Amino acid sequence: MYSKYETVIGLEVHVELKTKTKIFCACSTEFGAEPNTQVCPICAGFPGMLPVLNKQAVDYAIKAGLALNSTIADYCKFDRKNYFYPDLPKAYQISQYDYPICLGGHLDVEVDGRKRRIGITRAHLEEDAGKLIHQGSITTSPFSLVDLNRAGVPLLEIVSEPDIRSAEEARIYLEKLRSVLLFAGVSDCKMQEGSLRCDANISMRLLGATEFGTRVEIKNLNSFRALERAIDYEAKRQVDALENGEKLVQETRTWDEEKQMTKSMRTKEEAEDYRYFPDPDLPPVRVAAEWIEKVKSAMPELPEEANQRLVNTYGLSEYDASVLTLTPEHLRFFDKCINLYSEPKVVANWIMGDLNRLLNNANIEINESKVSPESLTDLLLLIDQGVISGKMAKDVLEEMFDTGHNPEAIVKEKGMAQISDEETLLALIDEIVVNNSKVVEDYKEGKKKALGFFVGQVMKTTKGQANPAIVNKLLLDRLGRE
Amino acid sequence: MSAYKLTVNQLINKVNNKQLSPSEIVESILGRIEKVDGRIRAFITLTGDSARNQAKQAGNQTEAGVLKGIPYALKDNICTNAVRTTCASKMLEDFIPNYDARVAKKLKNAGGILIGKLNMDELAMGTSTELSAFFPTYNPWDLTRVPGGSSGGAAAAVAADEIPFALATDTGGSIRQPASYCGVVGLKPTYGRVSRWGVAALASSLDQVGVLAKNVEDAAIIMNIIAGQDSLDSTSADLPVPDYTSYLGTDIKGMKIGVPRQFFQKNVASEVKAKIDQALKKYEELGAIIEEVSLPHSEHALAAYYTIASAEASTNLARLDGMRYGINDLTAENIEDMYTNNRGLGLGPEVKRRTLFGTFILGSCNYETYYLQALKIRRLIQQDFEQVFQNFDLIISPTTPTTAFKIGSQVHELLDLYSNDMLTVPINMAGLPAISIPCGFIKGLPIGMQIIGKPFAEGSIIQAAYAFEQNTDYHTQKPVLGVK
Numbered sequence: 001m002y003s004k005y006e007t008v009i010g011l012e013v014h015v016e017l018k019t020k021t022k023i024f025c026a027c028s029t030e031f032g033a034e035p036n037t038q039v040c041p042i043c044a045g046f047p048g049m050l051p052v053l054n055k056q057a058v059d060y061a062i063k064a065g066l067a068l069n070s071t072i073a074d075y076c077k078f079d080r081k082n083y084f085y086p087d088l089p090k091a092y093q094i095s096q097y098d099y100p101i102c103l104g105g106h107l108d109v110e111v112d113g114r115k116r117r118i119g120i121t122r123a124h125l126e127e128d129a130g131k132l133i134h135q136g137s138i139t140t141s142p143f144s145l146v147d148l149n150r151a152g153v154p155l156l157e158i159v160s161e162p163d164i165r166s167a168e169e170a171r172i173y174l175e176k177l178r179s180v181l182l183f184a185g186v187s188d189c190k191m192q193e194g195s196l197r198c199d200a201n202i203s204m205r206l207l208g209a210t211e212f213g214t215r216v217e218i219k220n221l222n223s224f225r226a227l228e229r230a231i232d233y234e235a236k237r238q239v240d241a242l243e244n245g246e247k248l249v250q251e252t253r254t255w256d257e258e259k260q261m262t263k264s265m266r267t268k269e270e271a272e273d274y275r276y277f278p279d280p281d282l283p284p285v286r287v288a289a290e291w292i293e294k295v296k297s298a299m300p301e302l303p304e305e306a307n308q309r310l311v312n313t314y315g316l317s318e319y320d321a322s323v324l325t326l327t328p329e330h331l332r333f334f335d336k337c338i339n340l341y342s343e344p345k346v347v348a349n350w351i352m353g354d355l356n357r358l359l360n361n362a363n364i365e366i367n368e369s370k371v372s373p374e375s376l377t378d379l380l381l382l383i384d385q386g387v388i389s390g391k392m393a394k395d396v397l398e399e400m401f402d403t404g405h406n407p408e409a410i411v412k413e414k415g416m417a418q419i420s421d422e423e424t425l426l427a428l429i430d431e432i433v434v435n436n437s438k439v440v441e442d443y444k445e446g447k448k449k450a451l452g453f454f455v456g457q458v459m460k461t462t463k464g465q466a467n468p469a470i471v472n473k474l475l476l477d478r479l480g481r482e
Numbered sequence: 483m484s485a486y487k488l489t490v491n492q493l494i495n496k497v498n499n500k501q502l503s504p505s506e507i508v509e510s511i512l513g514r515i516e517k518v519d520g521r522i523r524a525f526i527t528l529t530g531d532s533a534r535n536q537a538k539q540a541g542n543q544t545e546a547g548v549l550k551g552i553p554y555a556l557k558d559n560i561c562t563n564a565v566r567t568t569c570a571s572k573m574l575e576d577f578i579p580n581y582d583a584r585v586a587k588k589l590k591n592a593g594g595i596l597i598g599k600l601n602m603d604e605l606a607m608g609t610s611t612e613l614s615a616f617f618p619t620y621n622p623w624d625l626t627r628v629p630g631g632s633s634g635g636a637a638a639a640v641a642a643d644e645i646p647f648a649l650a651t652d653t654g655g656s657i658r659q660p661a662s663y664c665g666v667v668g669l670k671p672t673y674g675r676v677s678r679w680g681v682a683a684l685a686s687s688l689d690q691v692g693v694l695a696k697n698v699e700d701a702a703i704i705m706n707i708i709a710g711q712d713s714l715d716s717t718s719a720d721l722p723v724p725d726y727t728s729y730l731g732t733d734i735k736g737m738k739i740g741v742p743r744q745f746f747q748k749n750v751a752s753e754v755k756a757k758i759d760q761a762l763k764k765y766e767e768l769g770a771i772i773e774e775v776s777l778p779h780s781e782h783a784l785a786a787y788y789t790i791a792s793a794e795a796s797t798n799l800a801r802l803d804g805m806r807y808g809i810n811d812l813t814a815e816n817i818e819d820m821y822t823n824n825r826g827l828g829l830g831p832e833v834k835r836r837t838l839f840g841t842f843i844l845g846s847c848n849y850e851t852y853y854l855q856a857l858k859i860r861r862l863i864q865q866d867f868e869q870v871f872q873n874f875d876l877i878i879s880p881t882t883p884t885t886a887f888k889i890g891s892q893v894h895e896l897l898d899l900y901s902n903d904m905l906t907v908p909i910n911m912a913g914l915p916a917i918s919i920p921c922g923f924i925k926g927l928p929i930g931m932q933i934i935g936k937p938f939a940e941g942s943i944i945q946a947a948y949a950f951e952q953n954t955d956y957h958t959q960k961p962v963l964g965v966k
Contacts, residue, residue: 041579041580041581044806045801045806046561046579046581046801046806046807047559047561047567047569047574047577047579047682047683047801047802048559048560048561048579048583048678048679048680048681048682048683049679049680050678050679050714050715050716050717051716052713052714052715052716053716080797082796082797082800082844084800084803084821086805086817089801089805089806090800090801091797091800091801091803092797092800144817146805273845273846275796275797275841275844275845275846275849276844276846277793277797277844277849277853279686280685280686280687280717280794281683281686281716281717282716283716283717
C-alpha cells in the first residue's frame, strides 16, 4: 500500500555563519565557552540596547546565496518575530520576513544514479536564540538554566521547495548543501555542535496527484541519520493514517531519538501568531551590484567544479569524486596527496576506505586527524617499495591514526618490515619443505592446496612479515625442483 | 544670586572665571532640591554623594570639558552606569545598568555632573507623570496641577530651579508638552540627530532624546554636546553637526513662517490661540513673514500615532519579562505563570493597555487594517510637511491645546489624556525637529509655543526661538514656591 503514495518533502535548514562576532553586537561566537561568558547588554536584551548589523554576516549570506544559485536581493530588511521564551532575551527574534536576502536557487543532487534538481525557495538572515539547559529531561528537570552565548549568533535559514521525494534524497540534499556551504567557507556546518540544523516538512499524496497533502513539520533532527529515520517513520505514520481513513492534522512534531518516533508538539490551531513587523531599529539593507561582484570574485572552488576537476584531471569516477568533495578538507587532503604521490585512484581508495572508516569511528574531520597527506603518501611508498604489504599497511595506518607517528617509525618499532631477502626466505622454505615431505608428495600429485599450506607455514614462521610475492616465487621454484 | 538660579551659560562663565567652584554649584543645587523637591517630587533617584565627589575632582582639574562642574539630571529612562534606572516602573525598580546611554556618556565626558534621575510616566507612556509607578510630580506653578508628561520630572525640575538642564525623551510630545506646562524650553531634535543607544525604547521609530532647559541658549549649548552620529545606533544620521550656538542672535528678517490652520481647531483653548497670535505678531515685528498653511492629514495623526507607538512599544517592552533583570516570581509553577506574574506585577495599567493594544494591532489578522494603514497616514503627514517646507522655513503652532490640567482630572479619561499630544504628535510622525518655548501665561499658568523646522534644521529653530526670547521675558519668570 505504501507504493501507491509519494512522499513530498521540503527542508528548512539553519546554518550558523562563521563570523567572529555576533550578528548585532561585538560578542564572540566561539563554540564551547563557559555559559554566559559571551554575552553583553545588547544580546541579553537590556533596556535601551540597539542592534547594529554585522556586515560580515551579510557578506556570508551573499556568498551562500551565490553558491546556491540564488538571486541576491538588492533590497532586504529585518523584521521582528515576537514570542516569549527564556532563551530569547528581547522576546523577539530579529529575522527577515517578506524581504529575504536570497531569492530562489537550486542544488543538483544525484540519487541512485539519477540527477535531481532541488529548488531553493529563499534564504534569510536571522539571529540565533540562546540555549536552555536542563537536569536530565526537560519534563522532569526541577529547573531550567539559560545560556545566552549562542543568542545573536548569525543564522542563515535556507528553505527548499517541496521537491524532495524520499528520506535518502533528503539526506543527500542536506549532505550536498553542507558540502556547498563548507566549500563556500560560510559555516562550519557541524550538526553535533548545532551549527547545522534541519527541520523537515513532510506530506503524502497518491502518485500522480498534483495537490499537496496535509503537511507536518518535524523538528529536532540532529543528524543525517535522524533526518532519514524521521522521514521514513513519518511517511509510514501518515500512510497508515490515510489508509485507516483518518484525517491528518497540520502540526509540528518532534523527533524522539530515544524512541525513534515522531511526537506531536502543537497543531496549527495552537501555533503562535508571531506578529512580524519591520524592526524600526534597523534600516533596510541595500546590496549594490558591486558588493555582489566583489563576493563573487572571491568565491572559492565549489564542490561541483572540484568534482569535475577530479573526474577530468585524475580520471576518478563520479562517485569517488563526489565522496572526495564532501568537505573541502577532504579535497584539500586529496590534492596534497596527489602532489606527493602520482596515483590518484590509489590515494582516493585509501582516503575513502580505511581513512574515512577511522575518521567516522572517531567522529572527527579529516583535518583533525593525526594522519597527514605526507604520512599517508609515505605509507603508500612503503608498499610500493615492498617494505610492507598492503595488508600490513592497514595496521600501520591505524597506528598512525592513533599515535601520529610516521609510517617508517611504526614499521621499524613494531618490527613489521617485510622480509624480502631471498636467502633468508630460502633457508626457511628449505626447512619447511624438508619437514613436510608428505605435503610435497601431495603437491606433486597436483593438489594445488598444498602450495597454500607452504605459504601459510612461511607466513606463520615469519609472523606474516614475509613478502608474499617473493615467497610464492621461491616456493614454486623450490617445489618444482623436488 | 544663588548658583541654582543660574542658566547653563551663566554657570559655565562663572566656573571659567573661578567665581564659582563645581562644589559650590553642586551644593547649591542639592540644597535647592532638598528644599523644594518634597513638594515637586521631580527626582526618583538622587546621586548627591557621587556628584559631590565628582565636583571635588572637577575643581582640581585645570582642563575639562565645556560642562565642567555643571549639574544635570536625566529622565529615568536614560540608562546610567551604576545608577538605578527605573523608567518609573515597578518592573525596573531595582535595575542598575552597567552601561551609560550614549547621551549620558557625552555629558559625563563634557564634565557635567549627574545629580539624579527624574520622574516620568511609567516607561514614558503618559502626558501627566501621574502614571509613574512611584509617585506623581507636581507642577511648580500650581502644585495641584500636573507638570505634563511623560518627562514631567524633567520639566518641573528645570522650572523649579532644581537643575539647570535635563535630558529627556520625546516620542509624541513628551519633552514639549511638559515644557509648555512648566514654562521652560523643550527641544526635540530631528529623528536620528541624537543617539538613542542606552535609552529605554518606547517606540523606536518615534523616540528621540532632547533637552529641557531654562532658555534657548542653554538648549543650543547642550545640543552641541549630544548631537551627532553614533555607530551603535543604526538609525542615527550620518550628517555633520553645526555649532548650534552660532544661530543665536542672528537676524530672522525675511524668515517665512507657516501657521497650520489645523493646529488651531476648536479643541485648542481660545486663550492659547490668543497667546500664539500675540507671539506671531512679535515675529512679524521682527521681520518674519507669517502665512497660514495647511497640514490636512494631521487630524489623523493622533490615531495613527497611538497605533504605531503601541505596536512598537508592545514588542520593545516584551523584554521586560523578569528573566534577566526586573521582577521575577520564582515561586511560579511554570513558565507561563512566571511570565504572567512578572509582567502582571511589574507593569502598570497604561503599559498593559498599550501592550495589549499593540499586540492586537500586530496580529496577523489586524496588521493590514491598522498598522499598515497607520504607516500610510504617517507617510501622508510627512508629505504635508514636505510640501509646506518647500515654501516655508518654519512652522509655528501652540504646543498644547491648554495649560496644565488638575491632578486626577484626566486619569480616567483616556482620550482626553491622549489628546494632550495632538499638536506634538504629528511632528514625531514626520520625524521633524521642534521646540517649545514659553510664550505667555494664562491665569498664572505658563503656555508654550511650538516651532517646527525642516529635518536637521535645529539651527533655524534655535535662531527663531532665540529671537523671540530676546524680545520677551516669559522665560525669566519663575514660579513662586513659597520658599522662605
